[in-house]
Amino acid sequence: MEGEEKRYDPKDTTLKFVKRKDEVTGDDDPDVLRVEMSCGHAVDPNSLTLWCRSLIDQSHFTFHCPAEKEGTKEKCNKQWSYVEVRRHALLTDEEQMYFEEKVATLAAAKYCEYKWCPECKSCIERKDLTNLSVRCTICTTEKRKSYEFCWQCMKEWKGRAPRSDRCDNEDCTNIQLETLINCGTKILEYSNITCPKIRACPTCGMLIERKEMCKYIICTRCKVEFCFVCLQSKLICSKSSNYSNACAKPVAPKQTSIPAWNRTSNSNASSAAESSWCTIS
Structure with a gap:
């Protein structure tokens, strides 16, 4: 994903260019073209890309400004939309694919308890978080009989249910x-x-x-x-x-x-x- 250093087109009238230091890196090189984000702080496309990439790598799926408010030690923390980040970071097609896949996965992990059915590979959300026995409705329909798998060992369920500790498969461990x-x-x-x-x-x-x-x-x-x-x-x-x-x-x-x-x-x-x-x- 690494390539040539990204630079803004000075003729791009859709961006608001400013002559201020980069609030992500602190760099104040006057020859670097920077833009103003919605929160009012300045960035260049390279620092913005690296900062937002670091947030994703720390399992965050939202983007916020790391700058300090003027005259204080308090962080700005204003949230930037992905659309704003994509535009101002000049994300490449490859970077966009990476960002969008990671953001989707991280958001789903927060708001949904899901895994992939070991039989049909469809995405399953677990409603009862205290029960390891999960029924796949697709497999149940196709097989014309109830199909349940273990949320822990990801094999077809064996033994009594519901249970919160394990199924009866020998290698079922948490x-x-x-x-x-x-x-x-x-x-x-x-x-x-x-x-x-x-x-x-x-x-x-x-x-x-x-x-x-x-x-x-x-x-x-x-x-x-x-x-x-x-x-x-x-x-x-x-x-x-x-x-x-x-x-x-x-x-x-x-x-x-x-x-x-x-x-x-x-x-x-x-x-x-x-x-x-x-x-x-």
């Missing part, structure tokens, strides 16, 4: 749960606390490996900020400690269950009651 249980530990340098290096987000269940030093982290999927040490929301944990102090509660042990995200609940919820938990024993 890989994510095994990852949680068998992960190593990490020292968070700011607080000198040792805790498991991989956690399941307490709200949506997304697995997150801690690579930074601070104990607070924002889940890229549900956007809820929580403490990697005690697994409480930051709102609750920070009432009795901060990023460099020990939590009021002890270090939460390795998790033995993964929450299934109830997307209809408040995304800022901090209580476990607002998620459905599927415990694997």
Whole structure:
């Protein structure tokens, strides 16, 4: 996807050109032609492409401005539409295909619980997040008998249903749960606390490996900020400690269950009651 450096056509009257520094990179080369985005900040097509590509690579499917508001340390964070990004970043056909495929996949992963039927390869959305037995209506119609597969091992369902732990196929295991249980530990340098290096987000269940030093982290999927040490929301944990102090509660042990995200609940919820938990024993 890398090619020649992109440049605006100075004769393009549909763009608003400005002589200001690039708010993504800070570059102030006067010979670089820049445009003003809808939020009022300036970019060039190369910096805009790289910034939005980095957001996608971090599992974000919306694009926002990283500039600081004038005279403050507060981020602009105004959301740009994909149409605006595509136009001002001068996305190539190849880049457009990559952006659109990734954005669609990431958005679907947030708003839908879906996989591909192992038999007919059609896209299936799971309605009951506590039941691993899923019926494919297409296969059921074609076979003229009920066809169900296991959401976990992706094989035809065996055994009684509904179940939240596994089906009766011998190799049916929850890989994510095994990852949680068998992960190593990490020292968070700011607080000198040792805790498991991989956690399941307490709200949506997304697995997150801690690579930074601070104990607070924002889940890229549900956007809820929580403490990697005690697994409480930051709102609750920070009432009795901060990023460099020990939590009021002890270090939460390795998790033995993964929450299934109830997307209809408040995304800022901090209580476990607002998620459905599927415990694997």
